[in-house]
Amino acid sequence: xxxxxxxxxxxVYIYFRCLGQQMKAILAYEADFVILMISAGLVQxxxxxxxxxxxxxxxxxxxxxxxxxxxxxSLIFITEGVGSLFFEGTWRVSRLIYNGNFDQMxxxxxxxxxxxxxxxxxxxxxxxxxxxxxxxxIALGNVQVQWTPGRLLMLAILIVSAATIRVAINLGxxxxxxxxxxxxxxxxxxxxxxGEFAKYPITIYSMAVQALVVVAIPFAFVSFFPTAYLxxxxxxxxxxxxxxxxxxxxxxxxxxxxxxxxSRYESTGH
Amino acid sequence: MHGLNKYFxxxxxxxxxxxxxxxxFTVNLIGSVFYVVAMFYLWQTIFLVKPGALGVFTWPEMKAxxxxxxxxxxxxxxxxxxxxxxDVREGRVAIDLARPIxxxxxxxxxATGPVPFELISAVAIGAVVAFxxxxxxxxxxxxxxxxxxxxxxLATLLKFSIIxxxxxxxxxxxxxxxxxxxxxxxxxxxxxxxxPLVFFPDWLRGLASVLPFQGMIxxxxxxYLGAMDGPTTAFMIGTQAVWAFGLLLCGRLLWRSAVKAVTxxxx
Numbered sequence: 001x002x003x004x005x006x007x008x009x010x011x012v013y014i015y016f017r018c019l020g021q022q023m024k025a026i027l028a029y030e031a032d033f034v035i036l037m038i039s040a041g042l043v044q045x046x047x048x049x050x051x052x053x054x055x056x057x058x059x060x061x062x063x064x065x066x067x068x069x070x071x072x073x074s075l076i077f078i079t080e081g082v083g084s085l086f087f088e089g090t091w092r093v094s095r096l097i098y099n100g101n102f103d104q105m106x107x108x109x110x111x112x113x114x115x116x117x118x119x120x121x122x123x124x125x126x127x128x129x130x131x132x133x134x135x136x137x138i139a140l141g142n143v144q145v146q147w148t149p150g151r152l153l154m155l156a157i158l159i160v161s162a163a164t165i166r167v168a169i170n171l172g173x174x175x176x177x178x179x180x181x182x183x184x185x186x187x188x189x190x191x192x193x194x195g196e197f198a199k200y201p202i203t204i205y206s207m208a209v210q211a212l213v214v215v216a217i218p219f220a221f222v223s224f225f226p227t228a229y230l231x232x233x234x235x236x237x238x239x240x241x242x243x244x245x246x247x248x249x250x251x252x253x254x255x256x257x258x259x260x261x262x263s264r265y266e267s268t269g270h
Numbered sequence: 271m272h273g274l275n276k277y278f279x280x281x282x283x284x285x286x287x288x289x290x291x292x293x294x295f296t297v298n299l300i301g302s303v304f305y306v307v308a309m310f311y312l313w314q315t316i317f318l319v320k321p322g323a324l325g326v327f328t329w330p331e332m333k334a335x336x337x338x339x340x341x342x343x344x345x346x347x348x349x350x351x352x353x354x355x356x357d358v359r360e361g362r363v364a365i366d367l368a369r370p371i372x373x374x375x376x377x378x379x380x381a382t383g384p385v386p387f388e389l390i391s392a393v394a395i396g397a398v399v400a401f402x403x404x405x406x407x408x409x410x411x412x413x414x415x416x417x418x419x420x421x422x423x424l425a426t427l428l429k430f431s432i433i434x435x436x437x438x439x440x441x442x443x444x445x446x447x448x449x450x451x452x453x454x455x456x457x458x459x460x461x462x463x464x465x466p467l468v469f470f471p472d473w474l475r476g477l478a479s480v481l482p483f484q485g486m487i488x489x490x491x492x493x494y495l496g497a498m499d500g501p502t503t504a505f506m507i508g509t510q511a512v513w514a515f516g517l518l519l520c521g522r523l524l525w526r527s528a529v530k531a532v533t534x535x536x537x
Contacts, residue, residue: 029444029445031443031444031445032443032444032445032448033445034445035443035445035448035449035452036445036447036448036451037448038448038452039447039448039449039450039451039452039455040448040451042451042452042455042456043451043454043455045455046455046456046458046459046464049459049464049474050459050464050465053465053469053470053471053474054312054316054465054469056469056471057316057320057325057469058316058319058320061312061315061316061319062315062319124447124448124451182293182294184294186293186294186297186298187297189297189298189301190297190298190300190301192301193301193302193304193305194304196304196305196308197304197307197308199308200308200311200312204311204312204314204315205311206311209307209311
């Protein structure tokens with residue numbers, strides 16, 4: 001047990017060392033870094049302007065208020081940001097396998113999954129986390145809820161779980177590259193686009209779409225259910241408590257799929 | 271005409287690239303449909319609750335607006351600032367300078383080559399979405415349709431002009447992904463791609479009206495719907511043309527000064 005724990009700590013250490021190197025590589029180009037941050041902020045401001053404009057016309061969407069929808073948006077942004085900043089490497093898997101560069105990862109005495117996660121840094125993620133965080137604080141400030149320590153703890157757990165779900169979905173779908181060889185992340189992008197549905201309350205969708213984002217690819221647990229829980233929305237809040245379990249489940253499935261893919265990996269050769 | 275043959279060849283080659291990567295192209299296109307479908311559900315909910323919420327638009331018109339915006343957005347998806355960035359970074363621009371071709375025309379050929387295929391695919395997918403959601407408003411009379419085609423063509427040219435101008439920043443920065451994302455963000459809000467501009471408060475609408483982006487989605491979509499009267503339509507399409515050709519010229523000037531920058535660096 002102690003040995004396994006030591007190994008896990010060592011993996012985390014290696015992960016941050018790899019990530020640190022990637023960060024240095026990017027920070028060497030200071031202007032690029034600034035531009036990426038600003039562009040990420042701009043994307044979110046436009047998203048916010050969009051819902052704001054809609055709510056200028058109507059008081060609520062299916063009973064969901066402006067700040068509740070802003071909360072869902074901010075969760076999408078923040079989790080997206082965490083994915084970019086710390087785990088952008090998942091988007092590199094397709095190309096690594098396609099070019100045969102994945103071989104390198106197998107030669108090193110470190111779990112390939114850890115290496116993949118640390119293979120790239122998307123500094124636009126920092127912009128996403130900051131603007132998403134600000135939006136979330138404003139949204140939370142506009143909700144009539146007693147902020148007990150328990151609820152604050154739950155907020156933290158929900159954010160971490162939501163981010164875990166997204167990263168797990170990215171990792172699991174990135175593993176598709178072991179079966180389908182394309183020079184870019186085709187399957188991950190396709191599934192990632194499903195996240196569009198998670199920006200709005202799922203009650204506006206048909207049953208088929210709801211089933212898709214609740215059960216098949218649980219994007220609803222990234223934004224909708226946590227929001228319902230934090231804002232005490234009767235009909236849905238209980239399901240929000242499932243979010244950490246869904247996160248663990250997604251992570252296990254993603255790692256399992258990735259290992260399955262790894263076991264059938266054949267190098268494209270150099 | 272003989273001088274243009276080489277540009278047709280470039281356009282054809284650019285189209286063939288899409289055919290080679292057709293699986294990826296199709297998946298990307300279907301991926302972008304999720305966004306449109308989410309929008310359909312969102313607006314449907316809003317409209318069912320409060321029919322007047324859409325102001326001047328009826329629900330079939332709003333659906334038409336969304337589909338037209340989707341189709342217009344689907345062109346030149348493979349042409350963005352990052353390819354220009356790569357050309358500069360990897361020095362391929364030097365080769366282009368040595369070639370007996372006009373750089374802007376070459377880029378235009380590359381950008382427009384895939385457009386017919388992109389349009390056919392987007393119209394097919396748009397038709398399916400429209401069918402699933404119970405049909406969309408069609409142009410009330412053939413004149414609107416004809417003007418829409420003119421306006422849509424200008425919108426595509428305008429898109430090229432804008433991207434070309436922005437891509438010239440590649441000579442000064444290597445952060446083309448960020449530049450491209452920023453341009454997309456600004457374009458999405460001010461073109462009317464996210465939401466019809468009439469829904470904006472006055473200050474935002476005023477800002478949109480002095481920017482070139484409205485010509486990319488809003489003008490052709492409103493022309494399709496016949497939502498503007500005759501003189502306004504003529505004025506708006508004229509504005510589109512002025513921006514499209516003005517920015518083409520602007521792009522040429524930027525290229526000229528950019529090339530000088532490259533020469534100084536000894537590239």
